[in-house]
Amino acid sequence: MKILRLSTQLHKWIGLIVGLQVLFWVGGGLVMTAIPIETVRSEHRVAEAQLEPLALDALPGLGEIAGLAGVAPVQADLHGTPRGPVWTLKPASGDAVIVSAITGRPFAPMSRDEVPAFAKRAYRGEAEVTGVSYLATAPEETGKTGPLWRVDFADGEKTSFYVSPSTGEVVSRRSGVWRLFDFFWKLHVMDWDDGEDFNHPLIIITTALTLIIVITGFVLLWVRVSRDLKVMRENRKKPK
Template identity: 55%
Template sequence: MLRWSTQIHKWLALVVGLQVLGWVLGGLVMTAIPIEVVRSEHHLAAFQPPALPVEGVLSAGDAARAARVEPVEATLKTTLRGTLWSLKDAEGKTTVVDAATGRAMTPLTKAEARQFAAALYEGKGRPVAVRWFAQAPQETGREGPLWRVDFDDAEATSFYLSPETGELASRRSNVWRLYDFFWRIHILDFKTGDDFNHPVLVGAAALTLPMVVTGLVLLVIRLRRDWLGLRRGFRAQRAVRSRS
């Protein structure tokens, strides 16, 4: 038992030892950092949009006709840019129009993106860089164009804004990126960080199980040996005392 357990444990540790270390380190990072900090919730200003107006707003049908859109979903919302209709067609394309006129909203300017991000931000940081992305970066989990505004706070927080509505689409920071790095190690998906059912992860977990079991077997054997050694030592001491 000892020989087989030692050999199995040793060779499996060579194969999956680094991954087990990654799991432990990742688990430590993901439990030590509050999820609210990862999501930059402490940098969200307490912004309350104004109530939806009762007058001067086109119906969803009128707004759609003015924008020449055939929506399957229409959402009326109040934003920093005013009251807007968000119209989604059958292909998933969203058109945002002014709820009062039906005119399509032009994208935010760089100055507006900086201004809106600063209004949505809470903390000591200041907006120091504004970048336009024609296609949202992978870290946002979004599609389509976005404005990114970077702040000079300790976490290097970044706000991604919708160019049509000015709404906050995603919040990212160096804390989130550290968390995401260890998450990808945890699930062994370095491409998207979404797939945790792939064969590599299942195989690593399957190999880790016998490594842990054999480690427990070796621990029990070692503890038993230590206990028997202590008992022999106590008996020898009692024998010496009895002879003296």
């Protein structure tokens, strides 16, 4: 049968080509479903916020703050941080400017000795700080830009908090669990760069080939079952 021969050849050779990626899909899917997403995000390591309510009546108005900062914002956000209330001013073009909501000026840089206290305040657990490092460029894994402080903790997940050098806020949390998850995610979407592109031609082609494997597998199964049923019927007709 031509259809049987064709299905067998397609099933065999395409299976050899994409079989490893199918293994990555299944194995990665198992890892990603077995680990709670809350653990991946280190949500169990986040302490309750301890910020003071904003004293709005005592703060200068937005217009005054924008004048002091020398920014003509098209968008402005006021919120509390460990170093005090801040305005995030977004001009029509360029990066947002973060300034104190009291002085209208950027905060003074934090020293290395100050950083662990901000990280510990945001951390839930008893683990000690094992390392503090200043990063002039935010690592890709943070999803942020600009400089950051990294604070490492001696817990089972090897948690790292990334702290804003301006406000003392923890802007990103990463851990060994997150990095394991990220590794399998990149294998899953076949984007080994940053794991952001899951519509690229390679994964589309591989998925199409995998679909062919499934279809030819059903064809082979149908042929085998039909043959077995035919043999069973012939055996029943034979005289005993």
